[in-house]
Amino acid sequence: MSFRAFAGPSDFEAMVACANASFAADQTGFFRTVEEVARDYASFTDCVPQRDVWIAQAGTEIAGYVRAWHWAQADGLQLYGQFGVVAPRWRRRGIGASLHAWLESRQREMAAAHRSAPMHAHHAFVTQGESARAALLEKSGYRPERYFFTxxxxxxxxxxxxxxxxxxxxxxxxxxxxxxxxxxxxxxxxxxxxxxxxxxxxxxxxxxxxxxxxxxxxxxxxxxxxxxxxxxxxxxxxxxxxxxxxxxxxxxxxxxxxxxxxxxxxxxxxxxxxxxxxxxxxxxxxxxxxxxxxxxxxxxxxxxxxxxxxxxxxxxxxxxxxxxx
The missing domain is CATH 3.40.630.30 (Gcn5-related N-acetyltransferase (GNAT))
Structure with missing residues (x-):
């Protein structure tokens, strides 16, 4: 297992395979295609994938990855969003925790660039079924802030x-x-x-x-x-x-x-x-x-x-x- 930065569009196919395997295991109903991910990555405004995406590589397979971005609420709260997936066959090996540690470190760098903001917070939207991700967040000091119904x-x-x-x-x-x-x-x-x-x-x-x-x-x-x-x-x-x-x-x-x-x-x-x-x-x-x-x-x-x-x-x-x- 090795960890690396996003290498560009050549990563999309393996990233999509990893994400879809994670979505299926957690029964989220989500499903992505390479074309959709390519379109999204080309339009980001508060995320630079080459420095805001971190990948766990296992041979030719992407075992998991995280992405960070930021935005501000109208009240001045500066938020640092996150997306994270680990393919089911690579879970329970500490990969998710390692990726999350990198993500929080990267978000601290983002926050330092917005030091004038009155407040800062890590922010994660967790879909029902993502129990392992929710457990990781709670272990890391996150707390439920708001619930949303589908x-x-x-x-x-x-x-x-x-x-x-x-x-x-x-x-x-x-x-x-x-x-x-x-x-x-x-x-x-x-x-x-x-x-x-x-x-x-x-x-x-x-x-x-x-x-x-x-x-x-x-x-x-x-x-x-x-x-x-x-x-x-x-x-x-x-x-x-x-x-x-x-x-x-x-x-x-x-x-x-x-x-x-x-x-x-x-x-x-x-x-x-x-x-x-x-x-x-x-x-x-x-x-x-x-x-x-x-x-x-x-x-x-x-x-x-x-x-x-x-x-x-x-x-x-x-x-x-x-x-x-």
Whole structure:
């Protein structure tokens, strides 16, 4: 076993094999392709793979790897995110602990470059099923910070027809709508837990991402004000469906602007989204939601037929810099 830095696109095939083996062992449902990973690595803005990825090499096989990146919340908290996988046949040999030790060391270097930030913390999103990873984090001093549910509507039959509130109308998405749709979603999430302001690079990257499927989106406009009132940016992940043997669409990126809340707009847009997914050949739908959402999202989704099937967790650990860092 040896440890090394990311060598470039030649690593993608072995990295994907390692990640997919880990995902399958933990029953996360995730599945990646070389093409998807190549696209993601080409668009990173707060991660330089050559210095922020560390690989455990076993002969011609990648046994595990980690990746670090950083971003800032609106309240100034500087966060250092992490992705980590170890293929199941290489587990319980200390590889995960070695990779994690390198990752935290690298994140301390990142934090030293952002010393002026008022607070720093390691941040890890752990999907239900990743029990070994959760145990490693807790042993390293991480604690659960927030829980998120994966919810599923197991059928797209009998979708309720919630009416669009007066004064609002749904419009087919045109290219000139992309910016107002993006900006409206950012405004709607300003008060949500963990909100991080976007930058122009995020807007550009969004338009080349696999979730950018405007033909499926449901967007409501305020007729008088000419503003985006709410949206559901539906998408279909064919790679995920093939890997999991399902026909699932995703009712995601749901937001309603503050002036239009409490009028049933979210339900109207969700019901339209579900019908669009069924028309596209889907048989069920999924979404993710903050378990402590302050706007009653969980209740709305339940009323629309979704049930919680997984509880995922954000772990965090304070990162305190010393004068030596």
């Amino acid at each position: 919810m599923v509507r197991p059928t797209l039959d009998d979708v309720a027809d919630f009416a669009m509130p007066p004064g609002l109308e749904a419009r087919p998405v045109q290219p000139e709508h992309f910016r107002p749709i993006w900006d409206a979603h950012q405004r709607a999430f300003r008060t949500h837990w963990g909100f991080s302001p976007s930058v122009e690079a995020d807007f550009r990257r969004w338009q080349s991402s696999q979730v950018f499927q405007p033909h499926l989106w449901q967007v409501a406009w305020d007729i008088r004000a000419g503003e985006v009132a709410g949206q559901v940016r539906t998408y279909i992940d064919e790679t995920w469906n093939t890997a999991n043997g399902l026909r699932r669409g995703w009712t995601e990126f749901i937001s309603v602007g503050e002036p239009w809340r409490g009028r049933g707009l979210a339900r109207a847009l969700i019901s339209s989204s579900l019908r669009a997914q069924r028309a596209a050949g889907m048989q069920e739908s999924g979404l993710g939601v903050d378990s402590q959402n302050l706007n009653g999202a969980n209740r709305i989704y339940e009323e629309c037929g979704f049930i919680a099937v997984k509880r995922n967790c954000v772990f965090r650990k304070p990162l305190a810099l010393s004068e030596a860092d």
